[in-house]
Amino acid sequence: MADTNLQAKDHLMRSLLIGAAAAAGCLLATLAPDDSRTAWSVPAAPVDDVQPVEKSMHEFMEYVFQPAYLRLKTAMATAPTDNKGWKAIKADSLVLAESCNLLFGRAPDGGAADWISHAKAAREKGGALYAAGKAKDFTAASTAWKSMLESCNACHKQFEDGKHILQP
Numbered sequence: 587m588a589d590t591n592l593q594a595k596d597h598l599m600r601s602l603l604i605g606a607a608a609a610a611g612c613l614l615a616t617l618a619p620d621d622s623r624t625a626w627s628v629p630a631a632p633v634d635d636v637q638p639v640e641k642s643m644h645e646f647m648e649y650v651f652q653p654a655y656l657r658l659k660t661a662m663a664t665a666p667t668d669n670k671g672w673k674a675i676k677a678d679s680l681v682l683a684e685s686c687n688l689l690f691g692r693a694p695d696g697g698a699a700d701w702i703s704h705a706k707a708a709r710e711k712g713g714a715l716y717a718a719g720k721a722k723d724f725t726a727a728s729t730a731w732k733s734m735l736e737s738c739n740a741c742h743k744q745f746e747d748g749k750h751i752l753q754p
């Protein structure tokens with residue numbers, strides 16, 4: 587009888603110790619910097635698996651580029667007064683800059699080099715707008731915004747006979 591009691595006590599002590607160790611472990615994991623997070627790598631060259639979901643260039647521009655452009659136009663009309671305003675600029679400039687990468691695979695036959703250089707220019711300037719949004723620098727954002735639209739329009743001028751000239 588006494589033996590069983592001792593065993594039960596021993597068991598209880600061990601459970602408590604394990605519990606305490608686990609709690610301490612959790613606490614340490616919370617306090618320690620999170621080194622275990624995956625370091626995502628970004629491929630330098632296009633990956634074979636990148637396939638357009640929407641093959642029509644018209645639909646792609648209408649549903650990816652146009653809504654982001656229209657939202658940005660509103661967001662860029664006046665300097666943001668709160669974090670929400672900056673977030674709107676960061677979000678849509680990043681959408682446009684990253685989407686320019688998706689233009690590379692859509693270059694038309696004859697004119698591919700020009701097409702790609704317009705897409706690269708729009709991507710760099712979209713990236714500059716995103717960086718200005720991150721830095722909450724509205725002067726730099728305004729310059730990048732206008733400059734990005736010039737690159738968007740340069741492609742529209744050359745490949746769309748001057749249709750879709752976008753205003754800041």
Ligand code: HEC
Pocket residue numbers: 643644645647648651652655682689701702704705708712734735737738739741742745746750752
């Ligand atoms: C490399 C060329 C290229 C670049 C760069 C480019 N576009 Fe376009 N865009 C096109 C083409 C081609 C069309 C016409 C698609 C069609 O209607 O067939 C178009 C059409 C559009 C339209 C009209 C969509 C509609 O529904 O009529 C908008 C808006 C637009 N682009 C926004 C942008 C914005 C914003 C950027 C810059 C961030 C941009 N585009 C950069 C090639 C480009």
